[in-house]
Amino acid sequence: MSRHTAETPVKVQRVARGKIVVLSPALDPRHSAPDGEQPQWPVPQGSRVLLTVARLLASEPGKGVDTVIRALPRLLKSFVNLYYVVIGDGDGRPPLENLAVKCGVAERVLFLGSRSGPLRTCYEAADVFVMPSRQEGFGIVYLEAMAAGRPVVGAACGGATEVIADGETGFLVNYGDVPALEMRLAALLADDGLRQSMGEAGRRRAEERHRFELFRERLIDVLETHGG
Secondary structure (H helix, E strand, O other): OOHHHHHHHHHHOOOOHHHOOOOOOOOOHHHHOOOOOOOOOOOOOOOEEEEEEOOOOOOOHHHOHHHHHHHHHHHHHHOOOEEEEEEEOOOOHHHHHHHHHHOOOHHHEEEEEOOOOOOHHHHHHOOEEEEOOOOOOOOHHHHHHHHOOOOEEEEOOOOHHHHOOEOOOEEEEOOOOHHHHHHHHHHHHHOHHHHHHHHHHHHHHHHHHHOHHHHHHHHHHHHHHHOO
16 A cells, blocks of 8 residues: 555545555565567567557546547657557457557557566566556556666655655656656666666665565555554
């Protein structure tokens, strides 16, 4: 649970804050294990890759995939070898595919559908993880990308603000702000050193704060302290 999520029962159900203990999510231990060969993405060798991992549901339209698609036309003018890979599926996918056609970037947006199991090698094959979503209670995918050493771009709202250290492990932009998103993605794509330094900072943050062993220790402490 994030602090953002913890506010929901306080505001909606009027639960006393003193009765809520925030225990930040941890990485699945399997995420650190090798998960096989490199993903077979249909992109030319040497391409730049933006990656999103998300459910594509019509009932959850605020994931920000549409915003990334709208930013692509201008990004492609500077980064001609750029591709946007989206892992995830749902009834919200067709409208996004249509948007890619409308924006003239359908050949550069690859919807790969759902994949089971750990996705570490997918994160590692990307240059930047981006999901400027307005509806994340926490956003475990940000954490997974950071653990894989990738800079992360998210929206400055919801639980993402508790995962991403703006300017340190990636960038936060206002939800729906296409020019700001484009500027931050361009800065990362243009600067190998910036991507590497932010990726390493994210890896350290994930290791120091979100290892499963730490989560287990904190959970035991909470149960012993508040278990009655």
